[in-house]
Amino acid sequence: xxxxxxxxxxxxxxxxxxxxxxxxxxxxxxxxxxxxxxxxxxxxxxxxxxxxxxxxxxxxxxxxxxxxxxxxxxxxxxxxxxxxxxxxxxxxxxxxxxxxxxxxxxxxxxxxxxxxxxxxxxxxxxxxxxx
Amino acid sequence: xxxxxxxxxxxxxxxxxxxxxxxxxxxxxxxxxxxxxxxxxxxxxxxxxxxxxxxxxxxxxxxxxxxxxxxxxxxxxxxxxxxxxxxxxxxxxxxxxxxxxxxxxxxxxxxxxxxxxxxxxxxxxxxxxxxxxxxxxxxxxxxxxxxxxxxxxxxxxxxxxxxxxxxxxxxxxxxxxxxxxxxxxxxxxxxxxxxxxx
Numbered sequence: 418x419x420x421x422x423x424x425x426x427x428x429x430x431x432x433x434x435x436x437x438x439x440x441x442x443x444x445x446x447x448x449x450x451x452x453x454x455x456x457x458x459x460x461x462x463x464x465x466x467x468x469x470x471x472x473x474x475x476x477x478x479x480x481x482x483x484x485x486x487x488x489x490x491x492x493x494x495x496x497x498x499x500x501x502x503x504x505x506x507x508x509x510x511x512x513x514x515x516x517x518x519x520x521x522x523x524x525x526x527x528x529x530x531x532x533x534x535x536x537x538x539x540x541x542x543x544x545x546x547x548x
Numbered sequence: 549x550x551x552x553x554x555x556x557x558x559x560x561x562x563x564x565x566x567x568x569x570x571x572x573x574x575x576x577x578x579x580x581x582x583x584x585x586x587x588x589x590x591x592x593x594x595x596x597x598x599x600x601x602x603x604x605x606x607x608x609x610x611x612x613x614x615x616x617x618x619x620x621x622x623x624x625x626x627x628x629x630x631x632x633x634x635x636x637x638x639x640x641x642x643x644x645x646x647x648x649x650x651x652x653x654x655x656x657x658x659x660x661x662x663x664x665x666x667x668x669x670x671x672x673x674x675x676x677x678x679x680x681x682x683x684x685x686x687x688x689x690x691x692x693x694x695x696x697x698x699x700x701x702x703x704x705x706x707x708x709x710x711x712x713x714x715x716x717x718x719x720x721x722x723x724x725x726x727x728x729x730x731x732x733x734x735x736x737x738x739x740x741x742x743x744x745x746x
Binding site (some may be wrong): 419473475476481491493506507508509510511512524525526527528529530542543544545546548 | 549552573575577578580581582583584585595596598599603604607613616635640643644645648649650668
């Protein structure tokens with residue numbers, strides 16, 4: 418029993434620093450076509466992509482909280498041109514929250530006339546709290 | 549049993565010694581990552597404000613018209629009780645707008661002394677080839693300017709702290725004096741001190 422406990426503690430010690438965060442992505446073009454890539458199944462069960470709409474200069478993607486709990490997550494828009502080259506100047510992750518069963522539109526504007534599409538990335542909250 | 553205690557003791561000793569290392573543990577972080585070290589104004593707040601303002605400005609008909617208006621940044625007042633470098637916020641907005649290709653910025657408000665010094669050097673001395681001299685009276689007048697402010701409301705009760713920031717930015721037409729665009733970004737941050745420690 419004690420041997421098992423020690424083995425478990427050693428495993429936990431070594432694996433504590435190995436956790437990473439993966440993103441779910443909506444890859445959309447301005448012509449309306451889109452592709453969804455799910456890398457985090459557990460996040461996808463809580464938070465999903467909804468409709469993608471375009472209103473003149475802006476695009477809006479709906480994010481839907483499928484649970485009854487409030488959830489915190491991070492998102493960002495990365496724009497790219499017709500050659501797939503990223504053209505966004507601001508690429509930071511934004512923290513956000515949705516209350517239970519809430520859906521809301523998240524908007525972005527193409528950073529230049531060269532924009533051909535964007536990726537909306539979402540992931541579980543992963544802030545820097547200390548070094 | 550003795551072996552188990554020995555193993556645990558060695559692991560504990562390693563953990564303690566690692567904390568006593570003589571050189572600081574420095575790592576590079578990702579500037580895009582969300583930072584929640586404290587509830588004070590931080591890098592993520594700066595980035596969120598800049599992104600929100602730029603998205604809003606780029607969506608206005610004025611910047612969709614293809615005309616490339618000339619503007620400059622006036623002042624952004626810090627009405628919070630923290631030290632916030634408001635210029636770093638407006639610099640980020642300015643750089644992103646410039647990269648869009650839809651706006652021109654006049655550097656006169658920030659670098660006029662340097663510009664005048666160089667113009668005087670080129671025109672009032674004989675050091676510069678006349679063919680390459682920049683003539684006086686050629687500066688482009690700005691069409692618009694941006695100004696704004698950041699305010700905060702702080703509340704503390706026991707171990708809980710709540711901070712609300714509001715950043716407002718306005719675009720003024722210099723010819724008409726009209727406010728052509730305005731937008732604001734609100735941010736709320738909360739912090740809870742642990743029962744033990746700082």
